[in-house]
Amino acid sequence: MRWVKALLLAAGVAFALGAATGVQAAQPKCAIQAKLPPKGLPKGLGPYANKTLELSPCVDKELAKKGEQLFEQYCSGCHKITQRYVGPPLKGVTIARSPEWIMNLFLNTQEMVWNDPIAKALLQQYLTVMRPPADATEKDFRAIYEYLRYIDATGKTEVK
Ligand code: HEC
Structure with missing residues (x-):
């Protein structure tokens, strides 16, 4: 039985080493690597005030393409x-x-x-209240957000 233990121990050590060195290998490979915002920025007021929008470290190009079209139309x-x-x-x-x-x-x-301090300061600077399209859905806005992420990741405004 002793050799079984030795074998298990050896396997355990190998696994631990693999896990330790595997940290870097586990980094996701993206076609387009997103630039993520720092954690802890204010969330503002509204439906996302107490929610977390989980962001992939990779930009979703297809979604960004849809967002580009919506951006042209609405923004x-x-x-x-x-x-x-x-x-x-x-x-x-x-x-x-x-x-x-x-x-x-x-x-x-x-x-x-x-009421939000940052948006309020922008309003004071731009003196126009932003008017997002009333008929756009949350999904549409998420696509537009992905388009903005694409721009910040690539420096390009055309998704292709
Ligand atoms: C009527 C003009 C108007 C339209 C249409 C509009 N915006 Fe704005 N947007 C503004 C103004 C003005 C501000 C500054 C805040 C304010 O005064 O309301 C702003 C602020 C923003 C900000 C915050 C900028 C910052 O520096 O933090 C984002 C992001 C944004 N708009 C995205 C969009 C998107 C995406 C759309 C389309 C869905 C859109 N806006 C439609 C006028 C507009």
Whole structure:
């Protein structure tokens, strides 16, 4: 029986070593690696105030493509990516703000711009209340968010 124990011990040691060195190998390989926002950013007010939007470390290109089309349709009248327009430039926003804050701004705009300190300061600067499309669904906004993530990951505004 002793050799069985020795074998088990050896296997255990090998496994532990494998796990220790495997940490790096386990890093996901992405076609497009996302730039994730730092943890602990404010979440704002609204349906995502007490929720966590789990983000994949990889950008979902298909979803971003859908988001690009929705962005053209719903947002480009007020936003450019690198320049100030009616609203702020959106480059870097997925790193500067938490995903929950952005989703709350989309889904709960009025309360955000009147009561959230960051959105309030933006309103004072831009003097226009953002008007997201009333007929867009939460899924549409999530796709648009993925498009913004794509921009921040690649520096490109066209998904291809
Ligand atoms: C009527 C113009 C208008 C439309 C349409 C609009 N926005 Fe905005 N957006 C603004 C303004 C103005 C602000 C600054 C906050 C405020 O004053 O409401 C803003 C703020 C933002 C912010 C926060 C920027 C930051 O620096 O934190 C994001 C993100 C954003 N908009 C994304 C979008 C997206 C995505 C859409 C399309 C679904 C959209 N907006 C539609 C005008 C608009």
